[in-house]
Amino acid sequence: MRHLTYFCRGQMVRGFGRGSKQLGIPTANFPEQVVDNLPADVSTGIYYGWASVGSGDVHKMVVSIGWNPYYKNSKKSMETHIMHTFKEDFYGEILNVAIVGYLRPEKNFDSLESLISAIQGDIEEAKKRLDLPEHLKLKEDNFFQVPKSKIMNGH
Numbered sequence: 001m002r003h004l005t006y007f008c009r010g011q012m013v014r015g016f017g018r019g020s021k022q023l024g025i026p027t028a029n030f031p032e033q034v035v036d037n038l039p040a041d042v043s044t045g046i047y048y049g050w051a052s053v054g055s056g057d058v059h060k061m062v063v064s065i066g067w068n069p070y071y072k073n074s075k076k077s078m079e080t081h082i083m084h085t086f087k088e089d090f091y092g093e094i095l096n097v098a099i100v101g102y103l104r105p106e107k108n109f110d111s112l113e114s115l116i117s118a119i120q121g122d123i124e125e126a127k128k129r130l131d132l133p134e135h136l137k138l139k140e141d142n143f144f145q146v147p148k149s150k151i152m153n154g155h
């Protein structure tokens with residue numbers, strides 16, 4: 001991707017349910033429309049940045065864009081793992097994402113264990129890089145100042 005930071009938001013949809021069940025790493029999936037509208041220069045691969053759900057707190061995240069070669073998906077997906085433990089699922093809510101850097105291309109693996117340890121490595125690397133001052137400042141970006149309620153009655 002040539003022009004980082006890339007900002008993006010959309011409603012979370014259901015994927016294949018593999019993230020949390022098989023990998024122990026849930027990923028919030030964006031709808032097809034968001035994935036199809038990514039700029040042409042956004043290459044597939046693994047990125048890191050900041051994310052929030054609705055008007056909630058901003059957390060570190062990793063995002064995978066592509067066809068998941070290990071699972072040979074026929075549709076391109078964009079999936080975000082947020083480095084935070086949530087009390088419950090949040091399907092249908094709005095996910096706000098600021099992608100700030102690139103980690104690596106998507107790869108195939110010869111076992112589920114190696115896929116999982118690659119993702120865990122990405123998470124550790126992303127956590128470290130996001131502590132750099134140039135990345136930390138994006139956490140405060142206006143993009144994340146989402147109004148607490150969509151309802152307003154005022155003069």
Ligand SMILES: Cc1cc2nc3c(=O)[nH]c(=O)nc-3n(C[C@H](O)[C@H](O)[C@H](O)COP(=O)(O)O)c2cc1C
Nearest residue numbers: 015016017018019062064068069070081106107122
């Ligand atoms: C940080 C990160 C890195 C990933 N890297 C790869 C990869 O190299 N190859 C791959 O096939 N899938 C990769 N995945 C995608 C997982 O396979 C995917 O999240 C999983 O299939 C869950 O899919 P689901 O949301 O449709 O259930 C990655 C996911 C994350 C969050």
Ligand SMILES: Nc1ncnc2c1ncn2[C@@H]1O[C@H](COP(=O)(O)OP(=O)(O)O)[C@@H](O)[C@H]1O
Nearest residue numbers: 014015016017019020026027028082089090091
């Ligand atoms: N830390 C987290 N990061 C991303 N999604 C999470 C997290 N904690 C809970 N979730 C929930 O888990 C869902 C994704 O789980 P996953 O197993 O990948 O299923 P799916 O295939 O439907 O995307 C998200 O849509 C969200 O509601």
Ligand SMILES: [Mg+2]
Nearest residue numbers: 015019027028
């Ligand atoms: Mg998912």
